[in-house]
Amino acid sequence: MAVAHSVPLVAGNAVTGLPHPPEPDDGEVARRFAAGDERALAWAYERWGPQLYGLAVRALGAGPDAEDVLQQSFVSAWNGRAGYRPDAGPLPAWLVGICRHRIADAWVRRERQRRESDAALSSARLQPTGDVDAGLDTAVTDRVLVIAELERLGQPQRGILELAFFEDLTHAQIAERTGIPLGTVKSHIRRSLERLRSRLEVDGAALHS
Amino acid sequence: MQHCTREELALAALSEPLTPDQDAHLASCGACSAEVGSLRRGVDTLTALPRPATAPAVLPPPAVWSAIAAATGVSATPRPEVLAASAAAGGAPGAPPPPAPTAAAPRPPADPPVDELALRRRARRRWLAAVAASLAVGIVVGASGAALVGRSDDAVTVAAAGLSPYGGSDASGEAVLRVRDDESRVLDVRLTVRPTGGDYFEVWLLDPASQRMIALGVLDGGQTALPVPDGVDTSVFRTVDVSREAVDGDPAHSAFSIARGEL
Numbered sequence A: 001m002a003v004a005h006s007v008p009l010v011a012g013n014a015v016t017g018l019p020h021p022p023e024p025d026d027g028e029v030a031r032r033f034a035a036g037d038e039r040a041l042a043w044a045y046e047r048w049g050p051q052l053y054g055l056a057v058r059a060l061g062a063g064p065d066a067e068d069v070l071q072q073s074f075v076s077a078w079n080g081r082a083g084y085r086p087d088a089g090p091l092p093a094w095l096v097g098i099c100r101h102r103i104a105d106a107w108v109r110r111e112r113q114r115r116e117s118d119a120a121l122s123s124a125r126l127q128p129t130g131d132v133d134a135g136l137d138t139a140v141t142d143r144v145l146v147i148a149e150l151e152r153l154g155q156p157q158r159g160i161l162e163l164a165f166f167e168d169l170t171h172a173q174i175a176e177r178t179g180i181p182l183g184t185v186k187s188h189i190r191r192s193l194e195r196l197r198s199r200l201e202v203d204g205a206a207l208h209s
Numbered sequence B: 001m002q003h004c005t006r007e008e009l010a011l012a013a014l015s016e017p018l019t020p021d022q023d024a025h026l027a028s029c030g031a032c033s034a035e036v037g038s039l040r041r042g043v044d045t046l047t048a049l050p051r052p053a054t055a056p057a058v059l060p061p062p063a064v065w066s067a068i069a070a071a072t073g074v075s076a077t078p079r080p081e082v083l084a085a086s087a088a089a090g091g092a093p094g095a096p097p098p099p100a101p102t103a104a105a106p107r108p109p110a111d112p113p114v115d116e117l118a119l120r121r122r123a124r125r126r127w128l129a130a131v132a133a134s135l136a137v138g139i140v141v142g143a144s145g146a147a148l149v150g151r152s153d154d155a156v157t158v159a160a161a162g163l164s165p166y167g168g169s170d171a172s173g174e175a176v177l178r179v180r181d182d183e184s185r186v187l188d189v190r191l192t193v194r195p196t197g198g199d200y201f202e203v204w205l206l207d208p209a210s211q212r213m214i215a216l217g218v219l220d221g222g223q224t225a226l227p228v229p230d231g232v233d234t235s236v237f238r239t240v241d242v243s244r245e246a247v248d249g250d251p252a253h254s255a256f257s258i259a260r261g262e263l
């Protein structure tokens, strides 16, 4: 549990060496956030804002798009705090889920703009094209669909996929780390991948038709 | 040899190693390798998503919080020194952020400096702790069976059986027993062959000691999910049997089993 303890230490004043006012731990921040305590929004931003901004910068490059994603993530998290349940997982994981959605939105917006400018170029020669969504880049729509489906997965399925993909753990390592039986981990991975496949095949086809 | 199970194929899609036998089968079986291929699109997409483990934390410009405060009306403010410490914990504060991974942008340096690697590892450990903690919470809620607070209706696998050809048939497949949150049970059955017409397949649970049988239902198409009646002890009725039945109105087992396996 040494790893888990490093979270409040890093988020507190250990680095600055200032006298320590009583600092709520991550769980307390999450509870107060859910309860609508305004200080909890600032605490959450102090602790996890840079991590979320790093995600947005990695996905979109530094600049106004990444800043918008960070801003929108915290504003929607605050406005939608009734939808956060502390007993369903840590607040930073929930925030990252929201941030991924905003990133996906930004990707779609960019792709649409790219299509529009392509269409504008070609309309100089041909009739204007209609629906610019019709030909959204497959990789972009796949990412958007997968992000949406990831959010639909309940726990522990989503967490298992996150450990497998975002932490590069094998199914055996996931079982060891979480205490979930090996067979159950394998079964969850299988079912989740099959769900993603149906989502991509069905909705992906609809988006591209 | 038998086809790989769907679990094995999913692991193969994740590039996890299989046993040499399974690898050999996969290399020679069109159906199994097609299944792996069809799962790859999701795998490749997930791999391409931005993830906390590889994205170093970056100090956001002050204007972002101002915009959040304006939009929410919140008057509390983050302390700059704590914000900077969080950024430093997960990346190099003030360091130029990595370029966007688009085709047009220049590629990020292949080998980041050692310091940055160490910082990323720290961010990664922090993140790992959060994800593992979220799973631990999930297990506790699931194990206690408490309050179905909007949890998904995904059932948990409790037993599985590979179905092997029986009575000279070439049918194989698998059966997976799952328990839903409300304690009801369902048996997922998948078979490699379909009825040829004029007949249908039926799934049974068999007590091998007494040879008593319970009819679960018709295997419609190659795959189906059948409810297991409450009170059926699957440690006694532990053999999954698939029979070929004529459309003759006789509800009894036809005595033509085509595949069997032990839960």
Ligand SMILES: [Zn+2]
Residues within 6 Å of the ligand: B002, B003, B004, B025, B029, B030, B031, B032, B033
């Ligand atoms: Zn096969």
